[in-house]
Amino acid sequence: MKNPTLRTWPDEFRGVPNAFLRSALFGAVRKGSRIDLKRVAINSIGGVQISYTGTRLDQIDLSVWLSVLHLSRQQMLGQELRYKAYGVLKLMKKTDTGKNRKLLHDRLLRLAACTVEVVLGDISYTGSLIKHFYKDENSLEYVVILDARLNALFSKSGFSYIDWSIRSALDGQPLAQWLHGFYSSHAKAYGLKVSTLHQLCGSEAREIWKFTQTLCRAFDALSAAYNKHGKSFEYAIRGDLVHVQRQESLTQCRHLSRVEKTKMMRAVLAGREYRSSR
Template sequence: MPAAPTPSASLWPTKVAQSGLTNFITPYAMARSAIFSTQVYRGQSARPRYLEKTPLTSVKGMSVFQLAGEQLDQNDADVFYELLRRVIAQGDGSAREARVQFNRTELLTALGRARGGKTVKLLSESLARLTDATFYFEIPGLFTGRSRLILKALTAEEMQTLEYDYDVLIDVELSKLLAREQWAFLRKKERDSLAGDPLAKGLHAYYATHKDPYPVRVDTLRWLMGRQTMHPSKFKKALTDSLANLKSATGWHTCEIVNAGGDMAKVCVVKKPPQAKKPVKTSSSSQSVANHNIKAISWDAIQSPIDLVHLSANELVALMDDQAKSEWAALSGTHNTRDEGSAWEAARGILERQCVALIAVRYPGTDPYDI
C-alpha cells in the first residue's frame, strides 16, 4: 500500500515570517557572495553576461555559481529584497512558487525612488535581469541545487487582464537558503540612507550577517563586492569613503581600514564599543603587583593588533609602555579622553604601533595582522 503523501508545510522559517517584516531579509548566501555586485554599470560599462556555469566569489564554506543571465547589481538587490519581503509577509511558502502583484508607482515609492519614465525603465530592466539570472548553490547541509530568483514577471502590457502593473513569481526554492538561521535582517532605514553608494550597501549586507565581524583583507572584500576589475588603490579609496558612510548610517563603533600598507591592509568593523570593566579595589601594597599581572596576562593573550579592538580604553592604557604612555599624555590635551569613544580611538591608535613592534620581535618576518 503506498504511503500517504506528507502534508506540505511552509518552507519559510517560522521565525522569519513572524518578525515584523518592516526590514529586508537576506540569506547569507547572497550577502556573502558576489551575486549582487557593487559595481556601477552605466553607459559603455557593459555588464558581464554568463553563458555557462561560472563561479562567483564567496566566503569559505559555500560555493555560488551563475549559470545564465547578466551580472546583478545593488539596484537589482533593492528590488529583489523588497519582493522577497512581500513574499515572506504573505506567509505561504508551501507552494513551489509565490506570487507578488504590484503597481510600479507603489513599488517605486516603497523603494524610495522618484517616479518618472527613467525610474520605471530601470525597474523594468531590473525585473528582466532578476528573471533571466540563474544560479547554482553548493552549501553543505543547507542547499545544493539550481535556483532562479524570479520564475516569471508579467506586465499589464503583456497581459491586459492583469489587475496590477506587474505579476511576479518568486522561486520558493530560495527558502532553503534561509534554513538553519542562515539569514539576517537588513535595516531598511539604514540601507535607504546609503542610496547612491552601492559599495556601502554591499558592505552593509555583508556585515549584517556577522554579529561580531572578523577582520577581512581589503582585497578579499574587493572580490566579494564584485569590484575585481577596479584598481586596488582606487578600491581602497572608495572603500574608505564607503566605510565612513556605513558607520554614519549604522552607528557602528568602528568601520575602518587598519594598517593600510600593501597587502596587509584589513577592514575592521566593530559594531558595539568595548564595555569598560569596573575597577577592582586592591590594597596599596598589592596595587603594583596587580597592575603587573594584568599587563602580563593581557599581552600574552594578544596575538595580533586586531585583538586590541576587543579591549576597553582603560585596558588599552594599562598595556602601554613608557613611550606609549608619553604619547598618550601628549594626546590628552588634544582629545576629549573623557569621552569613551574618543579615548578608545586614541589609545588604540597608539597601542597598535607598540603591538606591531612587539610582534615583529616575537615572529620576525610575519605579517602582524595574520598571526
C-alpha cells in the same frame, strides 16, 4: 504538499540569504553596461559555492529583489503574487516616474532571466531569482511567482536582517551598500584583508590602492549612515587588514550569548579555564 512561506521579519528590515550577502553575486559595480556570464564561479566565503548565468547583477538588482521578497514574505511561495509598480518603488524609496518604472521592469526581467546555483553543505538551490513574472495589462499589476525552493536559503541560521533605512540612505553608493549587507550578516566581525574584500564585493578596480581609497570613502558613508540612525559603526585599516566594530542587533546579541554559553559549558566540562571572547 503545501507550499512554504518565507520566514517573516520586522517591517523595518529585509531578510537576505547570507550566501548572497557574503559573495559577489550582487556586486558593488558602477552603473553602465553589464556583461553576460555563463556558469561563472562567484567569489564567496563561508563554504558557499555559487555559479551564475545571466547578466551580471548589482546592488540595484538586490534592492528590487528584496522589495519583492518583502511583499511576499507572508504569502505562499510558488503561487502568483500581485504588486503595483508604485508599491515596489515606494518600498525602494523611489519616486513613481516613467524612468523608475522602466528601471523596475528591466531589473525584474534580469532577475527572471538568470540562473543561480548555490551549494552550502547539504543545502542547494538551482534556479532563477524570480521564477516567472508578467504585467497584467488590465489591472496594471505585476504578477510574480517565486520558486518555492528558495525557502531552503532562509534556514534559521542561513539568512540575516539588514536595516532598510540604513541601506536606503546609501542609495547610489554600491560599495557602501555591499559592505552594509556583508557586515550585517556577521554577528561578530573579524579582520579581513583589503584584497579579500576586493574579491568578495566584485569590484571592478584593477589596482588595490585605488580600491582602498574607494573602500575608505564607502566605510565613511556607512559610518555616517549608522550614526544618523542612532547606531555605531567604526572601522580601521591597519596594514592590509580591515577591522570593524559595529552595534550588534538584538538577534545577533542573542546568537553571540548562546555561543558564549556553549563555550563556557564545554570549558567547564573539560576542566579548563573559561575566558569570554566578547
